Amino acid sequence: MTRRHQQIANDLREAISQGRYPVGTALPSESELATAHDVARGTVRQAVSTLLAEGLIGSRQGARRVVLSTTPSQSFSQLRSFSEWAHAHGHSAGGAVVSSTRRPADPEEAAQLLLPVGAEILHVARLRTLDGEPVLLERTAYVDWIAEAVERLADDCESVTQGLYDDVGLVLAHGEHRIDAVTAGTLETRELGVRRGSPLLRLRRTTTTAEGHPVETADDRYKPGSVVFAIRNSTQSNPLARKPAG
Amino acid sequence: MTRRHQQIANDLREAISQGRYPVGTALPSESELATAHDVARGTVRQAVSTLLAEGLIGSRQGARRVVLSTTPSQSFSQLRSFSEWAHAHGHSAGGAVVSSTRRPADPEEAAQLLLPVGAEILHVARLRTLDGEPVLLERTAYVDWIAEAVERLADDCESVTQGLYDDVGLVLAHGEHRIDAVTAGTLETRELGVRRGSPLLRLRRTTTTAEGHPVETADDRYKPGSVVFAIRNSTQSNPLARKPAG
DNA sequence: GAGTGGTCTAGACCACAAT
């Protein structure tokens, strides 16, 4: 079932990406859109608010909404799942488990997963490839109630997210991400084929279910030049934060 | 004037950050909040939708809203302005102009600023310090209609954003950011005091006015260990995108 | 001053979750 506000948002998104409203131009007014789609004004407002949150348009009281960008941002699942993201861009994704061990959580992992220090977790290191090229080394700590399902996955499983959904119906709904740069260590030097000491883009993330229960916390290190992270923000919606390192 | 929905959002944000609703617990229902604040249900929904966008809470049809995090994210102005961010964290910010020249825009700058290649821009390199320590080398290209105001700023101007607002009333409203990792070059080696070839966190950003007119495009390179970028996202709101490098 | 988006109300019905 597509809701009316979704339909209106889709229509606008498509019109923008097709160039009917170039960057800098104004969108039709709320009342015009309401009349055109035969809905109440509130429904139109709900539709444009999603485009606002996506950073596609800007809004100011008294003036018509303005197009800021023509390229929509990606879905959460694409951000979370390496393979889903790769496929959406026409690349093939691969993966291989480097190591898989159960051990007590270190203080950092315990804090991220809301567990007591020393609680048992499953630690998995995976090498991910894009079109056969290694681009990413991923170290993940899983909470124990999902550990068995993770261990049942094939070593070269292409999509961990999909595998866990198929097996136990797990749906990941929220994520917290921290991005910084680090130096390649011994493991990255060997697995990613980079020089020792070269820069890597690091993404640390903790993912939770819809109820807010932590499932995994990961440390992903990207080979330089392979991936860029992009954010649009504004006075009206601000997802990105700069933090002191720690 | 604080709107009623803002007041409700502030109350909830404060209650969450004070631990009245720990991570994982449920918020009161919409109708309870509506009764408690003596407003219509729509007003409550507007309030909780801002917390949803901030990633503080999660929401599912049929179940009460759940607290995901107790730490609010920062404002857009803090992200844009290095000095404002520093002050909010109890640090002192400094700056010094390394170079300032007018020259034709290169293809990358022209594309970001929606200018023809070769149009004149003002290029400024600045070293930014945190508590006296150099942490960031910033190269910015400004469009010509703001160039004179930028040149009027003091060389050790602490906040460029504030200076431009005071001088010509410029307000920056939207930003697009791309994050990756690069290797320190000659200039960074000298100014940031890092070893040649060491990793730097790079943030490239383009900022526009509320109307969507580009004002500046910058390339900021952070000393490793000085800052981390953080993002919260979910199936319900997704600001961050992963892009193939290019 | 006319038009626009921002706020707010008071209702209605539906889809989904919990029990």
Added chain:
DNA sequence: TTGTGGTCTAGACCACTCG
């Protein structure tokens, strides 16, 4: 079955922008 959030309506008033 009951309660919850999600959708939608039809109106009202206000703050702001722009010609």
